[in-house]
Every structure is written in structure tokens, then in C-alpha cells.
Amino acid sequence: MTDRLMAQAQAAGIGGLAEKVLAGTRLSLDDGVALYGADAPAVGALANHVRERMHGDLAYFNVNQHINYTNVCNKLCRFCAFQRLPGQEGAYVMKPEEVAAKIEEHASDPVTEVHMVAGVYPKLPYSYYLDIVRAAKTVRPEIHVKAFTMIELMQIARRAKKPLAEVLPELVEAGLGSCPGGGAEIFADRVHQEGYHLKNTGDEWIETARTVHEAGLKTNCTMLHGHIETIEERIDHLDRLRRLQDDTGGLQTYIPLSFHPENTEWSHLPGPTALDELREIAVGRLMLDNVPHIKAYWIMLSIPIAQLALSYGADDVDGTVVEEKIYHEAGATTPQEVAREELVRWIRDAGRIPVERDTIYNVVWSADESLAPVGAAAPVMR
Numbered sequence: 001m002t003d004r005l006m007a008q009a010q011a012a013g014i015g016g017l018a019e020k021v022l023a024g025t026r027l028s029l030d031d032g033v034a035l036y037g038a039d040a041p042a043v044g045a046l047a048n049h050v051r052e053r054m055h056g057d058l059a060y061f062n063v064n065q066h067i068n069y070t071n072v073c074n075k076l077c078r079f080c081a082f083q084r085l086p087g088q089e090g091a092y093v094m095k096p097e098e099v100a101a102k103i104e105e106h107a108s109d110p111v112t113e114v115h116m117v118a119g120v121y122p123k124l125p126y127s128y129y130l131d132i133v134r135a136a137k138t139v140r141p142e143i144h145v146k147a148f149t150m151i152e153l154m155q156i157a158r159r160a161k162k163p164l165a166e167v168l169p170e171l172v173e174a175g176l177g178s179c180p181g182g183g184a185e186i187f188a189d190r191v192h193q194e195g196y197h198l199k200n201t202g203d204e205w206i207e208t209a210r211t212v213h214e215a216g217l218k219t220n221c222t223m224l225h226g227h228i229e230t231i232e233e234r235i236d237h238l239d240r241l242r243r244l245q246d247d248t249g250g251l252q253t254y255i256p257l258s259f260h261p262e263n264t265e266w267s268h269l270p271g272p273t274a275l276d277e278l279r280e281i282a283v284g285r286l287m288l289d290n291v292p293h294i295k296a297y298w299i300m301l302s303i304p305i306a307q308l309a310l311s312y313g314a315d316d317v318d319g320t321v322v323e324e325k326i327y328h329e330a331g332a333t334t335p336q337e338v339a340r341e342e343l344v345r346w347i348r349d350a351g352r353i354p355v356e357r358d359t360i361y362n363v364v365w366s367a368d369e370s371l372a373p374v375g376a377a378a379p380v381m382r
């Protein structure tokens with residue numbers, strides 16, 4: 001098995017790098033750059049080796065619901081098709097009661113997570129953010145609220161007129177359970193200046209995540225790839241995440257996000273190809289040796305590519321989602337929702353063992369009977 005892997009890596013010119021991977025040695029930044037010069041299937045095979053060393057054949061999913069509570073945003077990111085200005089046609093802000101009603105709509109589904117993210121609308125008071133989290137927990141007390149990117153958290157602290165370290169316990173008291181990984185884009189200042197200069201910087205994203213981890217909350221992390229960034233800037237981004245994780249251990253899952261150009265200011269750019277997407281999953285698995293999970297977000301990738309990604313380093317596919325706006329405004333043609341049974345079927349079809357998890361990777365249900373479900377949310381197999 002490892003002989004075949006070595007032979008494939010040598011043929012692709014990354015034999016030295018494969019030796020490091022097999023020995024469990026951390027890859028350098030130059031190694032990371034070299035991964036883009038080699039055959040994608042050879043890079044994928046190496047990443048798959050690491051994925052199987054960490055997770056065997058298990059592939060995680062969850063039953064979740066996305067809610068984008070407002071599309072009003074003052075950051076004007078050039079890659080974004082979701083944002084609206086106040087008063088612009090299509091602009092909306094959901095009242096806390098509307099957030100509650102969205103969750104209520106799915107009261108009979110076995111949803112364990114609500115994922116709430118949105119634009120940065122400075123008019124929203126601090127109390128609004130506490131209220132939407134409370135609204136979710138009032139309707140469904142057992143649900144895990146994964147909400148607010150690092151960018152939203154910086155805005156929330158600004159509105160609260162308090163340091164984030166003081167705001168976080170109040171959000172947790174309201175019901176916040178963890179934070180998603182969005183808003184990171186590409187950390188490098190050059191790309192930030194050219195694409196999203198009104199947004200907080202890469203350094204600020206990292207320092208905010210550090211504060212969140214120090215408060216005892218887990219977060220995810222992302223990288224938006226396939227627009228104007230260079231390969232070196234991608235590796236720099238991954239290196240900054242890796243160093244943060246060495247310090248805090250608070251990152252659960254890394255999600256490479258493929259740029260979707262439609263209806264954005266960068267609509268002239270082609271966006272990544274399927275092989276670019278698979279390579280990015282693999283590079284993430286190989287470079288982020290200290291991050292437990294790599295997610296192939298099926299909404300963005302399509303189900304067939306997410307299936308392949310499960311053999312390119314990914315061990316997670318996200319969830320049922322229910323309603324997705326950010327990628328569908330930018331031209332995604334995937335469905336907005338997939339039934340739990342469908343997720344199970346296509347994970348099995350990809351040769352993996354489906355495991356339903358909650359947000360923090362407790363097992364809710366597994367096709368592998370040796371993994372015991374935990375918690376009250378464990379449903380019976382349907």
C-alpha cells in the first residue's frame with residue numbers, strides 16, 4: 001500500500017515530500033508550494049493516506065439548517081453576490097421572531113445545528129444578536145447554535161462597546177455554542193487591499209479567533225480560493241491557521257471555499273476547476289496536520305465532487321443545510337437542501353462509512369455499530 005503510494009509520489013516528483021508525510025513530519029511552506037506543481041491525483045492519494053490514518057473510512061455529516069439573518073452589508077467585498085446596501089432592492093433583515101419561525105418550520109426534522117451568519121449591518125444593536133440566538137434556543141432548546149464569523153463578532157463587540165472577551169460570555173449565556181469559519185478569505189494584505197479593503201484584516205481575523213478559542217469556544221476556519229490570489233498566498237494563509245492552531249487548539253474543521261464568480265465584481269474570473277477544488281482539499285489535509293477535520297462543503301462543490309473529495313483528504317461533507325443564499329446568489333446550481341437519507345446514500349456510494357455528528361463531533365448515529373451515539377439527540381436509523 002505505502003509502496004504504491006511512494007511510487008506514485010516519486011513519479012509525480014514529490015517522493016521526498018511523501019516520505020515526510022508517511023513519517024508524520026510537518027510539511028514546510030516550500031513543500032506546500034510544491035504540492036501545486038505535482039499531479040493532483042498523486043497529491044490526493046497522499047492526503048487520503050493522512051485522512052485514513054486519522055479517521056479510517058468514517059465520513060461525517062450533520063443535520064443542520066442555515067439561516068442568513070441579513071444580507072445588508074457595508075464591507076463591499078468584490079467576491080460577494082449576497083450583499084445588499086440598506087434600501088436596495090432585495091435587502092432584508094430578519095426579525096428575531098422570523099429567525100424563530102424559520103427554525104419552527106423544521107421542528108419535526110431531527111436538526112441538531114443552526115448555522116447563522118450574515119452581512120455586517122452597523123444599524124443592528126448589540127441586543128439584536130443576543131435576541132436571535134435566544135430566539136433559536138427558545139424554539140428548540142437542544143439545538144446547537146453555531147453563529148457569527150470573526151468579522152461579525154468584531155462588529156458585535158463594536159456595537160456592545162465592550163471588548164470581545166466580555167461579549168463572548170454574554171453570547172454563550174444567550175445560547176451560542178460555537179462559531180463557523182467564514183470571513184477569512186485570503187489573509188495576505190495584497191489580496192485584502194484589492195478585494196475587500198473595508199473588511200477587517202487577516203491579522204484581525206486571527207486575533208479574534210484566538211480570543212474566541214481562549215473563551216473556550218471552538219471555531220471552524222476557511223480559505224476562499226480561485227480568484228486573484230497566488231499559490232504562495234494560499235500557503236501563507238494555511239501557515240497562519242496552522243500557527244494559530246498550535247497556540248490554541250480551537251480549530252475543529254478547515255473548509256476550502258471555491259470562488260463562485262457569477263453576479264460578483266469578479267465575474268470575469270473563471271473560478272476554480274474540479275481538479276483545483278480537489279487539490280485544495282488535499283493541500284489542506286496535508287498542511288493542516290493539527291486541524292482534526294477537513295470539510296468538503298457539498299453545496300459549493302456539488303455532490304459528485306464532494307464524493308470524490310472523500311478520497312482526497314476530506315472526512316466531512318457538512319449537512320442537510322435547508323436554505324442556502326451565499327453560493328446560490330453567486331451561481332451555485334446545487335440543490336439548497338438534501339435529505340438525510342440521501343447524504344447517507346451518497347457517502348456509502350463513495351466507499352465511506354457515514355457518521356452523523358453534532359456540531360462538536362459527538363456521534364449522533366453511525367453506520368459503524370462500534371461507534372456509540374451520545375446525547376439525547378440520537379435518532380434511530382431511518
Ligand code: V47
Nearest residue numbers: 079080081180181182183220224257258259260330
Ligand atoms: O465568508 C462569499 C464565502 C463564506 C462567495 O464553518 C464565497 O462550517 C465563493 O464560511 N464564492 C461563508 N465563496 C460560508 C462559510 C461556511 C460555509 C459552510 C460551512 C462553514 C462552517 C462555513 O463564503 C464567506 C466567504 O468566504 N463566499 N461569496 C462566492 N461568490
